[in-house]
Every structure is written in C-alpha cells, then in structure tokens.
Amino acid sequence: MISPFYRNLKNAIRIHIFKTNIETKLDVDMLQLLFSSNRSIINWSVDLEDIDNVLRIEASKNLSENEIITQLNLIGFSCEELD
Incomplete structure (x- = not known):
C-alpha cells in the first residue's frame, strides 16, 4: 500500500x-547554474553517452515543456521533447 504522503508527492x-x-x-555546468535558480526543478540529469544526449527533469507540475525548451534555447541549446 502506498502512503498518502508518497501518493501526494508522486x-x-x-x-x-x-x-x-x-x-x-561545461554544458552541464551551464545547466547547473540555470536549473539551480529554478525552484520548480527537483532533480535533473543528462546522459552524455546517449546518442540523443537525453536530459531528464523531475519538476513540479506547474513547469511546462515549453518553458524548459525556451530556457535552454535562450542559453544556446537545442532541445525537443522525446515521446
């Protein structure tokens, strides 16, 4: 059984x-500066060994994909959502 606290957090x-x-x-370090100032982002990682250089972000529900893409574009990175 899942506790109510965990269910709410999930x-x-x-x-x-x-x-x-x-x-x-160095790119990851730039992201660290960007993401550390965003309170909606709980955890994030980049897989530099993956062909798609996958960025995974755990965030509060109020942070949209478009906001993330816009932030990354502003500092010079391309970013598109994976399905």
Missing part, C-alpha cells in the same frame, strides 16, 4: 525527457 511531480545538443561537462 501526483505533484512531472518527468520531462528531452533530446538535446548538450555534449560536454
């Missing part, structure tokens, strides 16, 4: 997965 989190052109540790 319902409040959304996972976003993107294909990006993030390629280096």
Whole structure:
C-alpha cells in the first residue's frame, strides 16, 4: 500500500525527457547554474553517452515543456521533447 504522503508527492511531480545538443561537462555546468535558480526543478540529469544526449527533469507540475525548451534555447541549446 502506498502512503498518502508518497501518493501526494508522486501526483505533484512531472518527468520531462528531452533530446538535446548538450555534449560536454561545461554544458552541464551551464545547466547547473540555470536549473539551480529554478525552484520548480527537483532533480535533473543528462546522459552524455546517449546518442540523443537525453536530459531528464523531475519538476513540479506547474513547469511546462515549453518553458524548459525556451530556457535552454535562450542559453544556446537545442532541445525537443522525446515521446
């Protein structure tokens, strides 16, 4: 049985997965600066070994894919949602 606390937390989190052109540790460091100032982002990671350089973001439900894409585009990265 799932506790009510966990159920509420699970319902409040959304996972976003993107294909990006993030390629280096320096790129990841730039993301760290961007994402650390966004309180809606709970956790994130980039798989630099994947051909799509997958960015995975766990965020509150109020952060949309378009907001993430716009933020990344503003600092020079391409980003598109993976289905």
